[in-house]
Amino acid sequence: MNVIEKIPPTEKLVAEFQKVKGSLIGFSALREKAISEFERLGIPNRKNEEWKYSDASALFKNELQVGKLGSMNVQKKDIEKFLIPNLNASVVVLVNGIYSEEQSALKNIPKGVVVSSFAKAITEKSEIVSTHFSKYANITGDAFVALNTAFATDGVFISIPDNTIVETPVHIINIISTQEPSLLQPRFLFIIGNNSELKIVESFDAINSNTKNVCNSVAEISIGKKSKVQYYKLQNDCSGVHLISSVNVHQQKDSHFDTNTVTLNGDWVRNNLNIVPDAEHCETHLNGLFITRGNQHVDNHTLVDHRKPNCESNQLYKGILDGKSVGVFNGKIFVRRDAQKTNAYQSSKNILLSDDATINTKPQLEIYADDVKCSHGSTTGQLNEEAMFYLRSRGLGEESAKNLLLFAYAGDVIEKIQIESLKIYLEELVNQRLKK
Amino acid sequence: MAEKNDILEKQISTEYKFGWTSDIEMDSAPKGLSEEIVRFISKKKNEPEWMLDFRLKAYRHWLQLEEPHYWAHLNYPKINYQDIIYYAAPKQKKELASLDEVDPELLKTFEKLGISLEEQKRLSGVQSTIAVDAVIDSVSVKTTFKEVLAEKGIIFCSFSEAVQEHPELVKKYMGSVVPYTDNYFSALNSAVFTDGSFCYIPKGVRCPMELSTYFRINTAGTGQFERTLIVADEGAYVSYLEGCTAPQRDENQLHAAVVEIVTHKNAEVKYSTVQNWYPGDKNGKGGIYNFVTKRGICLEENSKISWTQVETGSAITWKYPSVILKGDNSVGEFYSVAVTNNHQQADTGTKMIHLGKNTRSTIVSKGISAGFSNNSYRGLVRVAKGAKNARNFSQCDSLLMGDKCGAHTFPYIEIKDKTAVVEHEATTSKIGEDQIFYCNQRGIDNEKAIGLIVNGYCKEVLNQLPMEFAVEAQKLLAVSLEGSVG
Numbered sequence: 001m002n003v004i005e006k007i008p009p010t011e012k013l014v015a016e017f018q019k020v021k022g023s024l025i026g027f028s029a030l031r032e033k034a035i036s037e038f039e040r041l042g043i044p045n046r047k048n049e050e051w052k053y054s055d056a057s058a059l060f061k062n063e064l065q066v067g068k069l070g071s072m073n074v075q076k077k078d079i080e081k082f083l084i085p086n087l088n089a090s091v092v093v094l095v096n097g098i099y100s101e102e103q104s105a106l107k108n109i110p111k112g113v114v115v116s117s118f119a120k121a122i123t124e125k126s127e128i129v130s131t132h133f134s135k136y137a138n139i140t141g142d143a144f145v146a147l148n149t150a151f152a153t154d155g156v157f158i159s160i161p162d163n164t165i166v167e168t169p170v171h172i173i174n175i176i177s178t179q180e181p182s183l184l185q186p187r188f189l190f191i192i193g194n195n196s197e198l199k200i201v202e203s204f205d206a207i208n209s210n211t212k213n214v215c216n217s218v219a220e221i222s223i224g225k226k227s228k229v230q231y232y233k234l235q236n237d238c239s240g241v242h243l244i245s246s247v248n249v250h251q252q253k254d255s256h257f258d259t260n261t262v263t264l265n266g267d268w269v270r271n272n273l274n275i276v277p278d279a280e281h282c283e284t285h286l287n288g289l290f291i292t293r294g295n296q297h298v299d300n301h302t303l304v305d306h307r308k309p310n311c312e313s314n315q316l317y318k319g320i321l322d323g324k325s326v327g328v329f330n331g332k333i334f335v336r337r338d339a340q341k342t343n344a345y346q347s348s349k350n351i352l353l354s355d356d357a358t359i360n361t362k363p364q365l366e367i368y369a370d371d372v373k374c375s376h377g378s379t380t381g382q383l384n385e386e387a388m389f390y391l392r393s394r395g396l397g398e399e400s401a402k403n404l405l406l407f408a409y410a411g412d413v414i415e416k417i418q419i420e421s422l423k424i425y426l427e428e429l430v431n432q433r434l435k436k
Numbered sequence: 437m438a439e440k441n442d443i444l445e446k447q448i449s450t451e452y453k454f455g456w457t458s459d460i461e462m463d464s465a466p467k468g469l470s471e472e473i474v475r476f477i478s479k480k481k482n483e484p485e486w487m488l489d490f491r492l493k494a495y496r497h498w499l500q501l502e503e504p505h506y507w508a509h510l511n512y513p514k515i516n517y518q519d520i521i522y523y524a525a526p527k528q529k530k531e532l533a534s535l536d537e538v539d540p541e542l543l544k545t546f547e548k549l550g551i552s553l554e555e556q557k558r559l560s561g562v563q564s565t566i567a568v569d570a571v572i573d574s575v576s577v578k579t580t581f582k583e584v585l586a587e588k589g590i591i592f593c594s595f596s597e598a599v600q601e602h603p604e605l606v607k608k609y610m611g612s613v614v615p616y617t618d619n620y621f622s623a624l625n626s627a628v629f630t631d632g633s634f635c636y637i638p639k640g641v642r643c644p645m646e647l648s649t650y651f652r653i654n655t656a657g658t659g660q661f662e663r664t665l666i667v668a669d670e671g672a673y674v675s676y677l678e679g680c681t682a683p684q685r686d687e688n689q690l691h692a693a694v695v696e697i698v699t700h701k702n703a704e705v706k707y708s709t710v711q712n713w714y715p716g717d718k719n720g721k722g723g724i725y726n727f728v729t730k731r732g733i734c735l736e737e738n739s740k741i742s743w744t745q746v747e748t749g750s751a752i753t754w755k756y757p758s759v760i761l762k763g764d765n766s767v768g769e770f771y772s773v774a775v776t777n778n779h780q781q782a783d784t785g786t787k788m789i790h791l792g793k794n795t796r797s798t799i800v801s802k803g804i805s806a807g808f809s810n811n812s813y814r815g816l817v818r819v820a821k822g823a824k825n826a827r828n829f830s831q832c833d834s835l836l837m838g839d840k841c842g843a844h845t846f847p848y849i850e851i852k853d854k855t856a857v858v859e860h861e862a863t864t865s866k867i868g869e870d871q872i873f874y875c876n877q878r879g880i881d882n883e884k885a886i887g888l889i890v891n892g893y894c895k896e897v898l899n900q901l902p903m904e905f906a907v908e909a910q911k912l913l914a915v916s917l918e919g920s921v922g
Contacts, residue, residue: 049507053850337839352854355821365845366509367864370836374864378849381857 009060010042013183016066017150024153026122027133034139034149041143053328053360054270054299056144059242062212065182066151074175074207079103082173082205082237086421089171089201090115096178097186097215098154108168112161115170118187121157128159132191136220136276137248144244148185148218155187155217158200162193162224169199169419174215176204176241181212188219192227194252199230201422204266205237214242221249221257225279228256230418233271235263236429246272253279260417262426263290263298264433270299277304277311284313289413291433292325292357299328302346306339315346318413320406320434321357330362333376337368346376351383351409383409403434410434464524464658469517471495474627477523481596481630484603494616494626501620508783509812509844512688512725512752520659520690522628581645590674591636592647595663598634605636609667613696613733613760621692621727621754625661629694632662637672637703646902648677651693659690666696668703668739675706677905688716688751690725697732699739701763705732706742708901709757710909713749720779720808723751730757734766734792742769743786744900746909751780756814758787761795761826768797771897775913776809776841785815785846790826790856799830802894805841812844819856826853832862835893887913 007015017035024031043060044051074095083091092115093103099117106115114125121129139146156172174186192198204215223229235243243266249257261271275284290298304313319327329348350359363376383405391401410430417423465476474495478488503514585592591602598606616626633649651662668674678695691713697705707730716723726749732741743757759768770786788797797817805811811834819826834843845862867889875885890913891898898906 340839350851352851352856355854357854358850358852360851361847361849361860363845363847363860363862365834365862365864366842367834367836367844368839368842370839370841370866372836372864372866376845376860376862378847378860379858380849380851381859382854 009057009064010039013066013147014039020151024151025119026126027130030134031150034134034146037139038143038146038150041141041146044143050301050330052362053326053330054297056244056270059214059268062181064212064214065178065180074100074103074177076103078207079173079175082175082203084171084201084422084425087169087171087201087419087425088421089169092156092170092172093175094155094172094186095175096182097174097184097217099156110164110166113164113166114157114159116157118155118157118189119153121189125157125159128191129157129189132189132220132222134220136222136250137218137246137274142246144216145218145246145248148187148216148246151185152187152218155189157189158198159191160193160196160198163195164193165197166199169201169422172200172202174202174204174217175207176213176215176238177207178213182214184213184215184217186215186217188217190219190221190229192221192223192229194224195226196224197228199419201232201234201419203234203236204241204243206239206241212242213240214244216244217246219245219247221247223249223251223255223257225252226254227252229258231257231259232417232419232422233259233261234426235261235266235269237265239265240267242266242268244270244272246274249273249275251275251277251279251282251284254281255279256283258285258416258418259287260413261288261300262413263288263292264429266296266298268297271301273300273302275302275304275313276307277313278307280308280310282308282311284311285416286313286315286317287413287416288317289319289410289430290327291320291410291430292327293323294325295323296325297328298325299330301328302331303334304332304344305334305336306342306344307336308338309340309342311339312343313345316413316416317348318410319350319359320353320410321350321359322353324354324356326357327359328361329359329378330364331376332364332366333374335365335367335369335372335374340369340371342369342372342374344372344374348376348378350380351406352380403431406434407431464521467519467521469520469522469628473522477628477630480523481599483596483599486603486607487599490611490616491627494623495628497617498620498623498627501623504620508754508814509810509846510752510754510781510783512781515690515725517624522659522661523630524658585643585645588641588644589638590641590643591634593634595629595632595634595665598665602634602636605667606634606665609665609696609698610663611696613698613731614694614729619729622694622729625663625692625694625729628659629661629663632664632693634664635666635674635676637668637674639669640671642672643674646675646677648679650679659692661691662693664693664695666698666705666707668697668699668705670700670736671702672700673704675902676708677902678707678709679712688723688725690727691750692727693729695728695730695757697741699732699734699736699741701736702738704740704742707732707744707757708905709743709745709747710905710912711745711747711749711753712912715749715780716751716778718778720751723780724749725752726750726755727752728755730755731760731787732758732768733760734763734768734795737763737792738765739763740767740769742771742900744771744897745773745784746897746901746912747772747774747782747784748912750782753780753782753784755784756787758789759797760789760791761797762791764792765794766792767795770797770799770801770815771900772801773804773894773897773909773913774801774811774813775804776806776811778807778809780807780809782810783812783814785813787816788818788828790817790819790823790828793824794826795823796827797829799828799832800896801830801832802897803832803834803843804837804890804893805834805843806837808840810842810844812846813862814846814848816848816850817858817860818850819853819858821852823853824855826856826858828856828858830860832860833893834862834864835890836864836866
């Protein structure tokens with residue numbers, strides 16, 4: 001038998017970079033640095049402590065197309081079904097990681113606010129982009145951030161000046177639609193000035209896509225003093241897709257960052273959240289819900305790096321696992337020497353519905369300051385039998401009693417969403433999902 | 437605040453009190469590790485062929501391994517394994533007819549350790565004393581109460597003796613819980629271990645006294661590699677104690693031990709450790725590198741293994757006493773107090789592997805860090821597929837004293853069965869000023885107040901220790917942390 005020797009995926013990607021680097025705009029030194037860091041690290045496998053429960057190298061076993069990602073023929077009506085009812089948001093559409101001017105529709109954008117493609121921003125706003133680009137998402141030690149940084153060409157750029165409240169949420173729709181299995185690498189850069197507000201909803205949506213796409217997205221968010229950012233990530237219409245997402249947040253004094261990650265679909269999902277409250281009196285709320293079935297693999301990875309005193313962070317992650325699915329929660333609270341009076345909480349709760357589902361949790365505390373209140377808890381169990389009995393004694397069937405309880409359990413996370421229409425939409429999605 | 441920290445710094449810098457050496461004549465091998473040394477040790481101990489085979493296999497496997505540096509929250513230079521003496525034994529190796537023949541220096545050593553063998557001998561008529569196996573530089577020098585125990589059919593002797601006299605038991609159980617392939621340090625230990633304790637409790641016997649091993653590293657430049665094997669047959673019970681000390685030295689010494697416990701149907705083993713190896717001086721110079729693999733297996737139904745540890749010593753502690761809950765309805769417990777001070781580093785915890793049905797495990801870990809130390813809890817709870825109705829509860833609390841130390845919690849929870857109920861919680865806190873104030877108000881000075889609060893904080897664990905040890909452990913805690921102000 002004639003076996004063609006396969007080139008290892010890491011080397012292939014590095015070679016691909018060498019081929020296309022001439023056409024990449026800006027940051028050539030940084031890109032070189034990023035690619036060599038990627039080469040050094042390689043695609044992480046289980047031997048890497050941070051990827052112990054999620055073997056990313058499996059995603060790259062198949063040949064992936066890189067680079068020739070033209071805008072596919074995506075129609076307006078294709079996008080309409082991904083809109084969230086009553087959200088009335090500014091819609092930004094990315095097709096395979098490329099900003100689509102014609103599909104995007106911005107609304108009520110206050111003066112001074114820029115919402116544009118990342119590609120455009122690199123040339124037109126080069127000053128502000130180069131001040132912030134790759135400052136919060138560290139390429140060192142993170143292979144996927146390094147890979148994205150090396151190739152970063154397009155995505156979304158948002159900049160908000162001081163004292164500006166963007167009332168209308170911005171809904172970023174990541175359309176994934178390719179002929180061949182591809183590697184998509186959108187890049188996001190959001191710069192929020194002082195005393196401003198922004199609400200973002202990001203969804204991942206696949207259109208008759210084949211199942212082997214890998215979407216490696218990196219977001220960098222810089223939040224100014226007294227500013228508030230809400231960031232909602234919805235992974236629903238993305239069956240068959242492999243998602244690796246890294247959100248990196250830098251918070252200044254008195255700022256708030258709230259995020260909610262809801263994962264219902266997606267074959268293999270890894271969400272990294274790296275938050276740095278880098279000044280006093282910051283508040284950070286990380287919430288997540290994942291409901292999995294079949295062979296899904298969902299991994300939520302959080303890191304809150306408390307560097308300054310008097311900050312607060314809260315984490316609540318809940319999972320409901322069915323089928324042969326695997327769930328992972330790995331959260332780390334890091335409290336540095338100077339971060340006295342930190343209040344940090346972390347809670348991971350999981351329910352297994354089938355005999356073949358697996359949950360791996362690793363809630364970690366790494367603490368170097370003594371005057372802090374830090375705690376974490378993790379539970380894994382089943383539905384409360386007494387609660388089931390109570391509902392059944394009131395005449396509910398087993399199935400509906402179970403769904404009701406699961407819905408209430410998931411509701412804890414959904415409730416934290418501060419946009420009413422989004423909350424209603426998600427409640428409906430979760431409800432439907434649990435009934436299936 | 438600054439002033440308070442000064443007081444704290446002054447008071448947590450208590451000197452190590454077991455820092456003496458004994459001038460016992462030693463018989464040692466040259467420095468370094470090679471196949472010859474492994475053969476040399478085996479020959480010295482007059483071991484049968486199968487034992488040498490086991491050692492060589494382990495040694496060859498060890499050569500292929502790399503020192504694990506990547507996951508533990510520890511920071512230490514690479515160990516030079518060629519700079520260690522792998523065999524050092526007190527010269528008098530012949531069987532001793534009576535205590536009079538024992539090297540008087542050796543007796544003094546024991547007196548200093550607080551275990552006067554002579555006194556033990558005299559008290560032998562009295563019930564419920566402790567039988568001691570003393571191990572100096574990895575060679576068992578004296579086992580007390582052997583005869584009394586033999587009447588009950590209990591075998592309690594040094595490991596080398598067990599190899600000679602009970603080869604069938606050693607062959608059957610050695611390496612069955614911790615195979616030499618398990619990890620880097622267990623492979624090293626399997627190749628070069630020199631001695632240790634062996635204990636077998638026959639069917640239906642409840643051991644009438646606490647069994648105990650005292651370990652002491654004495655010679656400079658030696659590593660201590662001992663191996664303990666405890667087997668509790670059907671319905672048996674034993675409570676086992678382990679204590680360790682080492683002299684004060686500038687260089688780091690390596691201690692890589694293996695402890696294996698096997699419990700059969702309805703059997704119970706309770707294993708308690710007070711670890712007080714030399715932790716290094718105030719600047720972090722010297723001290724013992726303590727890399728220990730401890731594991732028990734509840735082989736058959738209704739058996740129980742309970743680990744209790746009070747860890748105050750060692751420059752580096754790398755230790756995860758574990759229980760494999762294989763038999764149905766078996767129970768695993770882990771109670772730990774780990775104190776780190778000055779520049780000590782500890783990465784310790786447990787593994788509870790649920791395999792059988794209706795298995796239960798409890799983990800209570802209390803970490804206290806002071807000075808510049810780092811104290812990590814790292815524990816695994818794994819429920820395998822088909823391990824129906826497994827139940828685990830884990831609690832890990834950390835107490836920080838001062839703002840230059842670190843306290844960390846790294847739990848790993850892996851569940852593959854839907855009927856499992858697993859809970860984990862962890863908190864980090866400091867001693868409250870209000871608590872101290874309350875004590876001061878009642879006329880208790882800072883120093884005593886801290887002792888009081890820390891002892892209260894650790895009570896859940898200390899209560900698990902046998903009487904004699906609990907007193908010692910309490911004192912040790914007080915010495916380690918005198919008067920720290922939070």
